[in-house]
Amino acid sequence: MVQSSVLGFPRIGANRELKKTTEAYWSGKVNVEELLKVGKDLRAHNWKLQKDAGVDVIASNDFSYYDQVLDLSLLFNVIPDRYTKFDLAPIDVLFAMGRGLQRKATDSTPAVDVTALEMVKWFDSNYHYVRPTFSHSTQFKLNGQKPVDEYLEAKALGIETRPVLVGPVSYLFLGKSDKDSLDLDPISLLSKILPVYAEILAKLAAAGAKTVQIDEPILVLDLPQKVQAAFKQAYEFFAQHAGLPEIILATYFGDVRPNLAAVEGLPVAGFHYDFVRCPEQIDEVIKALTPKQVLSVGVIDGRNIWKADITKAIAVVKKAITAIGAERVIVATSSSLLHTPVDLSNEKKLDAEIKDWFSFATQKLAEVVVVAKAVSGADVSGALEANKKSISARAASAITNDAKVQERVASINEKMATRASAFNARLAEQKKHFNLPAFPTTTIGSFPQTKDIRINRNKFTKGEITAEQYEKFIESEIESVVRFQEEIGLDVLVHGEPERNDMVQYFGEQLKGYAFTSNGWVQSYGSRYVRPPIIVGDISRPKAMSVKESVYAQSLTSKPMKGMLTGPVTCLRWSFPRNDVSHKVQSLQLGLALRDEVNDLEKAGVYVIQVDEPAIREGLPLRAGAERSDYLQWAAQSFRVATSGVEDRTQIHSHFCYSDLDPNHIKALDADVVSIEFSKKDDPNYIQEFSEYPNHIGLGLFDIHSPRIPSTDEFVARIQEILKVYPAEKFWVNPDCGLKTRGWEETRASLTNMVEAAKLFRAQQ
Ligand code: MET
Numbered sequence: 154m155v156q157s158s159v160l161g162f163p164r165i166g167a168n169r170e171l172k173k174t175t176e177a178y179w180s181g182k183v184n185v186e187e188l189l190k191v192g193k194d195l196r197a198h199n200w201k202l203q204k205d206a207g208v209d210v211i212a213s214n215d216f217s218y219y220d221q222v223l224d225l226s227l228l229f230n231v232i233p234d235r236y237t238k239f240d241l242a243p244i245d246v247l248f249a250m251g252r253g254l255q256r257k258a259t260d261s262t263p264a265v266d267v268t269a270l271e272m273v274k275w276f277d278s279n280y281h282y283v284r285p286t287f288s289h290s291t292q293f294k295l296n297g298q299k300p301v302d303e304y305l306e307a308k309a310l311g312i313e314t315r316p317v318l319v320g321p322v323s324y325l326f327l328g329k330s331d332k333d334s335l336d337l338d339p340i341s342l343l344s345k346i347l348p349v350y351a352e353i354l355a356k357l358a359a360a361g362a363k364t365v366q367i368d369e370p371i372l373v374l375d376l377p378q379k380v381q382a383a384f385k386q387a388y389e390f391f392a393q394h395a396g397l398p399e400i401i402l403a404t405y406f407g408d409v410r411p412n413l414a415a416v417e418g419l420p421v422a423g424f425h426y427d428f429v430r431c432p433e434q435i436d437e438v439i440k441a442l443t444p445k446q447v448l449s450v451g452v453i454d455g456r457n458i459w460k461a462d463i464t465k466a467i468a469v470v471k472k473a474i475t476a477i478g479a480e481r482v483i484v485a486t487s488s489s490l491l492h493t494p495v496d497l498s499n500e501k502k503l504d505a506e507i508k509d510w511f512s513f514a515t516q517k518l519a520e521v522v523v524v525a526k527a528v529s530g531a532d533v534s535g536a537l538e539a540n541k542k543s544i545s546a547r548a549a550s551a552i553t554n555d556a557k558v559q560e561r562v563a564s565i566n567e568k569m570a571t572r573a574s575a576f577n578a579r580l581a582e583q584k585k586h587f588n589l590p591a592f593p594t595t596t597i598g599s600f601p602q603t604k605d606i607r608i609n610r611n612k613f614t615k616g617e618i619t620a621e622q623y624e625k626f627i628e629s630e631i632e633s634v635v636r637f638q639e640e641i642g643l644d645v646l647v648h649g650e651p652e653r654n655d656m657v658q659y660f661g662e663q664l665k666g667y668a669f670t671s672n673g674w675v676q677s678y679g680s681r682y683v684r685p686p687i688i689v690g691d692i693s694r695p696k697a698m699s700v701k702e703s704v705y706a707q708s709l710t711s712k713p714m715k716g717m718l719t720g721p722v723t724c725l726r727w728s729f730p731r732n733d734v735s736h737k738v739q740s741l742q743l744g745l746a747l748r749d750e751v752n753d754l755e756k757a758g759v760y761v762i763q764v765d766e767p768a769i770r771e772g773l774p775l776r777a778g779a780e781r782s783d784y785l786q787w788a789a790q791s792f793r794v795a796t797s798g799v800e801d802r803t804q805i806h807s808h809f810c811y812s813d814l815d816p817n818h819i820k821a822l823d824a825d826v827v828s829i830e831f832s833k834k835d836d837p838n839y840i841q842e843f844s845e846y847p848n849h850i851g852l853g854l855f856d857i858h859s860p861r862i863p864s865t866d867e868f869v870a871r872i873q874e875i876l877k878v879y880p881a882e883k884f885w886v887n888p889d890c891g892l893k894t895r896g897w898e899e900t901r902a903s904l905t906n907m908v909e910a911a912k913l914f915r916a917q918q
């Protein structure tokens with residue numbers, strides 16, 4: 154029998170049990186025992202689910218109370234001193250590193266005030282890991298034995314598991330040096346960390362683990378020579394240690410071939426690769442195996458929600474079997490299932506036709522097993538027939554195919570994606586029209602989403618208030634936000650986005666071609682989960698989506714009102730995309746739908762329009778090369794399709810956050826004004842990179858993730874610093890991002906100080 158294997162299962166629980174308990178623990182409502190019990194129950198439930206589904210190789214140590222990379226930092230004692238001096242319990246150290254900790258002193262405990270470690274996107278997913286942070290004083294040593302405990306916990310339930318750990322080379326490479334040790338290159342710590350890895354591996358072996366899965370996902374990145382060489386050092390080190398478990402070295406989310414030389418011939422039991430992302434790599438990776446090594450063939454998508462095409466998956470696995478024999482092949486998910494929602498059967502409201510196309514983590518278990526059975530010669534004809542039927546129904550469905558949309562995409566030309574005049578000519582028109590002062594002030598769009606807003610939205614969703622009542626409520630919110638902005642003297646106003654639950658979902662719900670889940674949560678970081686909408690078919694906009702609110706807001710003031718839209722790339726990136734049509738085509742369809750909206754806003758008298766693209770950076774393909782340059786091309790093209798149908802005097806803004814943006818990546822968008830998250834950037838070289846940005850720019854002046862209120866002096870100092878490299882003529886004054894997660898008190902104070910500072914500079918002009 155060919156074995157089936159799952160690289161990891163979502164830990165959040167079918168009903169977000171982990172979030173609820175973790176947050177209750179943070180707020181002191183449940184004690185640590187209860188938290189640990191919920192964790193234990195979730196693990197047991199997930200292992201049993203997999204075992205009952207017939208999965209042969211089940212992962213353990215895929216569970217985490219916060220993040221699996223952070224767990225390793227705790228395990229290996231990679232804990233900056235600032236977290237160790239308060240005598241916290243290990244789990245509280247974990248949470249303090251993950252999310253910071255502020256606690257008043259009590260009779261028996263000191264006051265605590267530490268910020269969180271840096272959090273970064275996990276490759277090109279929307280999951281964030283906590284960055285390992287090393288310093289010269291880091292002393293690697295085993296601090297607990299979580300992987301062993303969880304292995305034994307499963308064993309006690311009668312379930313044999315394969316523990317999973319992020320591997321040493323990826324762990325170091327994904328980390329960074331701490332402020333006090335900037336000269337330290339994490340990869341240089343390899344020889345120090347290897348013995349500690351060996352120690353935990355030895356303990357796993359002693360507990361009975363025959364095989365471990367070691368993830369080295371960085372193998373799909375462009376790697377410096379030194380890092381490539383580190384694989385040999387690491388895995389030969391393990392091979393020289395007697396008594397360690399066998400190692401399956403796993404990588405995913407891309408093509409391993411450019412780094413194949415770095416792993417070819419390593420003394421490991423086998424490899425796992427992702428053939429959903431990159432089926433083309435199969436021949437070469439097979440050739441690179443030594444005679445006994447096994448190949449774990451990732452054919453069930455761990456990153457998306459579509460039912461697998463079982464026939465295709467079988468064909469890929471058979472190719473491997475023909476080349477190396479069934480006993481050396483494992484059928485697997487492409488990556489951990491962490492990135493997919495837990496269970497489709499929890500969806501009660503999905504249209505039955507569409508629901509039949511989906512497969513969430515629980516359903517994917519059955520898919521892996523069916524493929525393994527099929528290639529082992531078992532009769533799976535029933536399952537296979539059913540699968541073929543859904544695959545062809547989806548392909549032929551009127552929901553997926555809209556000839557009009559397809560024609561419109563085919564008719565996109567350069568003219569449609571280019572503003573009528575170049576920036577300087579547009580700027581001249583805009584100056585005449587808006588007559589803005591120097592250092593114009595604005596915000597990024599949302600204002601505090603108060604409890605009152607959430608209560609009213611809920612009442613409306615539940616039918617407890619009428620559409621009319623809800624509309625009145627939204628209008629009164631808009632009005633008070635407009636009055637506030639006038640009062641403190643902002644120059645370009647916004648309506649505050651009170652009507653939006655989420656910046657993608659709000660538009661997705663109004664677009665044709667989208668579907669929504671009620672419980673399809675996926676972990677984004679810590680206890681924050683998202684529920685991405687799903688692009689199921691060709692996208693179009695049946696009617697205006699945001700015009701009413703913007704027009705109402707503009708009617709209240711003589712100052713320019715900024716219309717607010719979410720850009721095509723961000724809509725695509727923060728949804729589950731289709732897998733039957735390219736990302737480029739989906740993005741262009743979204744671009745066209747937004748073009749209609751932008752044009753309608755202009756027609757209705759809204760002459761400043763911001764199209765947000767916070768996700769543009771995270772969509773960047775992991776490796777340099779053709780795929781990346783294509784992406785940058787179509788991402789910019791989609792944005793320009795959306796925004797180029799307007800007159801010169803209409804001012805197009807865009808906004809970017811959540812990442813270290815390269816200004817070169819956004820020049821081609823040709824937005825008149827861009828705002829960028831910037832307040833935490835203090836590297837002068839990075840600031841310098843923006844000095845050549847051709848159009849106008851607002852480098853975010855305060856952190857909207859924190860309730861802290863910067864003083865006017867602080868704003869002045871920051872503006873002065875940026876002015877060293879950035880000319881006053883192009884300078885906009887704004888926060889880092891929208892204010893929806895903030896309270897009114899700090900919003901009022903921070904914005905007042907920001908406007909004050911802008912006025913001081915204006916007076917000097
Ligand atoms: C994550 S970017 C958010 C932009 C949006 N306009 C807002 O202000 O909330």
Ligand SMILES: [Zn+2]
Nearest residue numbers: 767810890891
């Ligand atoms: Zn933002």
